[in-house]
Amino acid sequence: MHNMKNFSAGYEILRTYVRFAFWLTHKRIVVKGRHLIPKGKSIIFAPNHQNALMDPLALACTNPYQSVWLARADIFKSKAASRFLKFLKLLPVYRIRDGKENLSNNEEIFAQVIDLLENKQTIALFPEAAHSGKRQMLPHKKAIPRIALEAEAKNDFQLDLQIVPVGISYSHYWKFNRSLIVQYGQPIQLKDFWIDYEVNPQKAMLDLRDEIYRKLSTLIIQINSKTHFQEYDDIRRLAGNDYSRLRFFCKNRILQLFYAEKELISKLEQLEDLHPEQFNSLLEETRTYFSEIQKADISDQQIESAGRAKWSKVLISFAAAILTLPLFCFGFAFNVIPFLIPRAILRGKVKDMTFLSTFNFATGLIVFPLFYLISALWIFHLTGSWSKSMVSFMLMPLGGKIAYQLLPFYRSIWQQSRYLIKNKTNRNIIGNLLAQRKELIDRILERVFF
Numbered sequence: 482m483h484n485m486k487n488f489s490a491g492y493e494i495l496r497t498y499v500r501f502a503f504w505l506t507h508k509r510i511v512v513k514g515r516h517l518i519p520k521g522k523s524i525i526f527a528p529n530h531q532n533a534l535m536d537p538l539a540l541a542c543t544n545p546y547q548s549v550w551l552a553r554a555d556i557f558k559s560k561a562a563s564r565f566l567k568f569l570k571l572l573p574v575y576r577i578r579d580g581k582e583n584l585s586n587n588e589e590i591f592a593q594v595i596d597l598l599e600n601k602q603t604i605a606l607f608p609e610a611a612h613s614g615k616r617q618m619l620p621h622k623k624a625i626p627r628i629a630l631e632a633e634a635k636n637d638f639q640l641d642l643q644i645v646p647v648g649i650s651y652s653h654y655w656k657f658n659r660s661l662i663v664q665y666g667q668p669i670q671l672k673d674f675w676i677d678y679e680v681n682p683q684k685a686m687l688d689l690r691d692e693i694y695r696k697l698s699t700l701i702i703q704i705n706s707k708t709h710f711q712e713y714d715d716i717r718r719l720a721g722n723d724y725s726r727l728r729f730f731c732k733n734r735i736l737q738l739f740y741a742e743k744e745l746i747s748k749l750e751q752l753e754d755l756h757p758e759q760f761n762s763l764l765e766e767t768r769t770y771f772s773e774i775q776k777a778d779i780s781d782q783q784i785e786s787a788g789r790a791k792w793s794k795v796l797i798s799f800a801a802a803i804l805t806l807p808l809f810c811f812g813f814a815f816n817v818i819p820f821l822i823p824r825a826i827l828r829g830k831v832k833d834m835t836f837l838s839t840f841n842f843a844t845g846l847i848v849f850p851l852f853y854l855i856s857a858l859w860i861f862h863l864t865g866s867w868s869k870s871m872v873s874f875m876l877m878p879l880g881g882k883i884a885y886q887l888l889p890f891y892r893s894i895w896q897q898s899r900y901l902i903k904n905k906t907n908r909n910i911i912g913n914l915l916a917q918r919k920e921l922i923d924r925i926l927e928r929v930f931f
Contacts, residue, residue, distance in 0.1 A: 485549050485570055485593070486600055492547055492570065500542045502846055505882050508658045511735045512543045514665035519643045523598040523632070524548075524668075527625055527693050528647035529618055529701050530607040532654050534839040539649050540605060543663045548605040549597055551590070551624070554583065574624070576610075595632040598642060604628070608693050614654060614835035616702045616717075617710060618694070626689040629671055630678050638675045643668040646693060648700025650739060655837045657820070658885045660735050664700040669693065702743050705750065712764045713749060715771055717742050719781060719918070720925045727926065748929035756928075763928055770921050774914055781918070783896050788915050790897035798894045805887055812884030815877040819845065819852040853877045 503510065518524070526548060530536050537550055547570060554573035557563045572590055575583040594604055606628070609619040625644065633640050646666040652659045669692055678685035704713045725741030753760040774781060823844035827837065853874055861870035900911055 485567075485572070485597060486602060489547060489568070489570070491568065495569075496541055496547075499538060499846070501878075502842070502849075503538065503542045503661075505878055506657060506842065506845070507661050508652075508886065509660040509735050510543070511660070511662045511733060512665075513662070513736065515544060517665050517667055518544060518546075518645060519668055521601065523601050523640055523642045524603040525598070525625055525629055525642065525644045526603065526605040526647050527608050527644055527697065528605070528649050529697055530609045530612040531614060531616070531649065531835070532651060532838055533612055533833075533836045535651075535842065536607070536612070536649050537605065538842075539661060539663050540647060544665070546603040548603040549594070551594070551604070551606045554586075591628055591631070594628055595635060598628075598632045598640065599636065608690070608697065612835050614833075615704075615710065616650075616714060617704050617707075618697065618701070621690050621694045623686050623690055625693060626686040630674065630682065630686060630689065633671045633675070634678060634682075638672055638678075640671070642671045644671070644689075644693060645669075646696040646700060648697060650701055655834060657841070658888070662735060662739055666696050666700050669696060702739070702746060704746055706753070709753075709764060712767050713746060715767050716749060716763075716925055717746060719767070719770075720922045721745060723922050723926060724929075745929060752928055759928055763925060766921055766924060770914075770917055773917065777910060777914060779911070779914070784911065784914050784918050786893050786896040787900040787911050788919070790900045792901060795894060795897050795901065798890070798897075802887075802891055802894055808880065809884045809887045809891070811876075812880030812882070812887075815853065815856050815873075816849070816881035816884060819848040820881075822848055849878070849881075 524546070526540060526544075528536060528540055541548070549570045549572060551574045552566070552571045554575045555578075557566055557571075557573045572593065573586075574590060575586050597604060606625050608621040608625055610622040610624060611619055613619050629642055629644055633642055645668050648662070648664040648666065650662040650664075652661075669689070671689075674685045674689055677688060702717070704710050704717075706713055721738060721742040724745045725738050728741055728744065730737050730740035730744075749760070752763070771781070774784060823841050826844075827840050856877065857870040857874035860873050861867060864870070900908065903911070
């Protein structure tokens with residue numbers, strides 16, 4: 482408990498390293514609303530949970546607090562794991578699956594958490610109590626409302642506790658070099674629930690739970706439909722970029738797309754409610770298109786890339802690729818092996834895909850610097866120069882980031898070139914799919930602007 486209350490230099494050193502690794506492995510990281518985080522207050526961070534351990538890391542890497550996390554108890558089973566997790570400021574929470582006899586342990590844990598809050602510490606806990614792996618929140622549990630209201634009640638509602646909803650959004654859950662958005666929302670004031678709690682504590686907990694859900698929904702892309710989730714998500718990916726060209730939200734390109742996709746989902750929900758026949762027709766056309774590209778063994782991204790294919794653009798891009806090739810080769814040479822090692826080991830062994838990104842990132846924290854060190858020693862062996870080996874060691878991760886940023890550019894050139902040199906039959910197949918794609922996007926935009 483002493484470690485939980487105090488600033489930990491070891492924790493901060495590790496977090497600095499993880500922040501650097503986060504910057505290396507993400508194409509873009511956008512943080513919004515950080516100014517809304519209260520200062521000098523007791524805080525409970527309430528983020529959505531879609532991507533296993535990457536979610537708490539996203540929170541830890543984007544705000545200055547050393548928050549204490551509540552995590553499922555089964556990961557604390559071994560003594561070594563328990564010690565390390567407590568160093569990371571994690572406390573166990575017991576669920577029914579951990580055994581009914583262990584549920585009483587939560588009383589002691591919650592008492593520790595309330596003690597931390599009374600000492601102006603920050604707590605972090607997922608309202609969903611599980612991860613979903615898709616853009617759809619699970620129903621919220623009562624853990625946060627219970628802890629928050631009990632802490633305030635113990636202090637006659639003078640604690641001034643704040644619950645900060647945090648929206649975490651990824652451009653993709655498992656792929657490397659993705660974009661990440663972390664949005665801190667307007668804090669929820671516990672004093673607003675004081676009178677209700679005095680009258681009916683259970684109802685106040687439920688109302689607070691629902692308020693957290695509402696506030697969090699505004700910070701993420703939330704697809705409410707359970708019946709048509711896949712079609713909603715397909716339309717989001719398909720028409721999001723085109724929709725963003727019609728509506729201006731902000732200058733930041735990543736946030737612009739996020740807000741466009743969020744509004745597109747909202748418009749689709751309105752269409753489903755008000756014009757179900759048009760909505761169902763749109764869904765059927767979407768299913769048909771994705772079924773066709775699946776039969777052709779080609780992705781939507783490849784179809785979109787083919788739509789931009791022109792020899793003049795390809796030749797200019799090819800010239801740019803030649804100029805950047807030395808940088809790519811340096812980064813590729815010293816990063817491809819540590820990149821592939823964990824993926825080769827984990828291939829087929831990860832049953833829950835939401836953990837894939839976590840395992841790749843965690844193993845990379847060890848494998849990459851180890852490989853850089855071996856490579857630097859090899860360079861010293863060849864050159865006899867410590868300065869050259871040390872400079873190379875420092876440039877290897879930066880070279881890797883540049884290489885991974887260039888890779889989609891090279892892949893796009895390759896895909897467009899393949900399309901342009903394909904025989905007439907293949908070009909006709911892709912051309913028909915491209916026309917079908919454009920017509921579908923036009924239909925989507927036409928329907929949502931009813």
